[in-house]
Amino acid sequence: MKKYEDFNLKPETMEFIHKNHFKEPTPIQEQVIPACLKGKDVIGLSATGSGKTHAYLIPIMEMADPAKDYCQAVITAPTRELAAQIFEMAKVMNEVVPDLRIRLLIGGQERSRDKEQLEKAQPHIVIGTPGRIRDLFLNDGGLRIEKAKILVVDEADMTLEYGFLDDIDAFAGRLSDDLQMQCFSATMPEQLKPFIRKYMHHPITCQIGEKVRFNPDIRHVLVPCYHHGYAKTIQSILPGFRPYVCLIFANTRQEASDIAEELRKAGISVSEIHGDLTSRKRKQAMKSIASAEHTYVVATDLAARGIDIGEVTHVISCGFPDDLEYYIHRAGRTGRAGSSGTCYALYEEKDDMAIRSLKRRGIRFEHQRCRNGVWQDLQPYGVRRARKDDELEKKIAMIMTKKNAKVKPGYKKKRAEAIARVHRQKKREMIRSKIREEKKAMYKARAKQDKENGL
Numbered sequence: 001m002k003k004y005e006d007f008n009l010k011p012e013t014m015e016f017i018h019k020n021h022f023k024e025p026t027p028i029q030e031q032v033i034p035a036c037l038k039g040k041d042v043i044g045l046s047a048t049g050s051g052k053t054h055a056y057l058i059p060i061m062e063m064a065d066p067a068k069d070y071c072q073a074v075i076t077a078p079t080r081e082l083a084a085q086i087f088e089m090a091k092v093m094n095e096v097v098p099d100l101r102i103r104l105l106i107g108g109q110e111r112s113r114d115k116e117q118l119e120k121a122q123p124h125i126v127i128g129t130p131g132r133i134r135d136l137f138l139n140d141g142g143l144r145i146e147k148a149k150i151l152v153v154d155e156a157d158m159t160l161e162y163g164f165l166d167d168i169d170a171f172a173g174r175l176s177d178d179l180q181m182q183c184f185s186a187t188m189p190e191q192l193k194p195f196i197r198k199y200m201h202h203p204i205t206c207q208i209g210e211k212v213r214f215n216p217d218i219r220h221v222l223v224p225c226y227h228h229g230y231a232k233t234i235q236s237i238l239p240g241f242r243p244y245v246c247l248i249f250a251n252t253r254q255e256a257s258d259i260a261e262e263l264r265k266a267g268i269s270v271s272e273i274h275g276d277l278t279s280r281k282r283k284q285a286m287k288s289i290a291s292a293e294h295t296y297v298v299a300t301d302l303a304a305r306g307i308d309i310g311e312v313t314h315v316i317s318c319g320f321p322d323d324l325e326y327y328i329h330r331a332g333r334t335g336r337a338g339s340s341g342t343c344y345a346l347y348e349e350k351d352d353m354a355i356r357s358l359k360r361r362g363i364r365f366e367h368q369r370c371r372n373g374v375w376q377d378l379q380p381y382g383v384r385r386a387r388k389d390d391e392l393e394k395k396i397a398m399i400m401t402k403k404n405a406k407v408k409p410g411y412k413k414k415r416a417e418a419i420a421r422v423h424r425q426k427k428r429e430m431i432r433s434k435i436r437e438e439k440k441a442m443y444k445a446r447a448k449q450d451k452e453n454g455l
Helices: 011-019 027-037 052-063 080-090 092-096 111-120 130-140 156-162 165-172 190-199 230-240 253-265 279-290 325-331 349-360 386-401 411-452
Strands: 042-045 073-076 102-105 125-128 150-153 180-185 204-207 218-224 246-250 270-273 296-300 314-318 341-347 365-371 374-377
Touching: 011 052, 011 092, 027 042, 027 052, 027 180, 027 204, 042 052, 052 073, 052 080, 052 092, 052 150, 052 180, 073 080, 073 130, 080 092, 080 102, 080 125, 080 279, 102 111, 102 130, 111 130, 125 130, 130 165, 150 165, 156 165, 156 180, 156 190, 165 190, 180 190, 230 253, 230 314, 230 341, 230 365, 246 253, 253 270, 253 296, 270 279, 314 325, 325 341, 341 349, 349 365
Parallel strands: 042 180, 042 204, 073 125, 073 150, 102 125, 150 180, 218 341, 218 365, 246 296, 246 314, 270 296, 314 341
Antiparallel strands: 365 374
């Protein structure tokens, strides 16, 4: 295990590290920092929470020189919240070197105020969203970044998803000829590779291993929705655990908004963070998240990426995303720093393929439901109920192989109708069985409660 001292950093950089209370570099920092210090182009692949922000802030701190009166490094982030979070981390540099000018340039701020401050002095380090940086540099001309030697593209896959690579492409080609580019991402989509080939020269790829992504301390629990929606299913399982912070993931902005609204109507206090919020509401949400005002936070994958949301003890995944890598990231928001965590995956019939795919990739799912605050084990997911299925197959086989003395017109249609009746009968039996199970569980829970109350 390396130490920060092994990187031969200047005293100011070591003080910056100490002020962050870091003891030793994370795996991604071990790989990225030496490569950056050598001036190499770097591709850093790691999940959120792996320490990648300081993997590029530490080398920037090492090279930053307040005596040089021009911009030396540009850091882009795809959302205002993420850019603001990086800015807060970078501001610790000013505690060590007060003359270092660091500016945050994002949408939702008054452009006139940005222009006024840029007229007074150009920043040494710029942190912002691609659109605002492009606007102030190319359209307005108030921002001068053409001499910058370092360009960091943070959350590159998310930048691609939001369609912001064109903004970066517009100004990256006008930066220094000997530009050092650092590209950080959780995944490496094919669509990102042309951009990398255009701007990066023999980049070093630094990737942390599967051990971090598939944390054995995280429980994965499949919870059936049955005929209920996500919000109702969430309400049914909340009495079954006590989270410090519970992060609830939805697949779309509308879904996140609807779930948050239904939970509020049920008297559950939640924060929500997604792209459909107004600038004012997003700021309020980030403030409430930072101050841990709410135990429950509803978010989309992209909105939650890179945002520091306290000590997440539980994650609820409302269904599964199209890109199953995002499920890994969802679950990875809990169980950090040696702690254990639980990810409840709420599923419907349409999620069968996603569940089977994740199982093949090594995820071990428990299968449970919660009734009146009591968790009940269900049959392992995907295990066939042999006796009933065999009976069904026998009935269908009998219909298919039945020989009539004389083949009558329309026999195929009649055979299909007979098979459909068998399936409907099986479905009715399954519904009756579920109702019986729920009643049995309800009576059992009621008897237990009566016993505890001494009745």
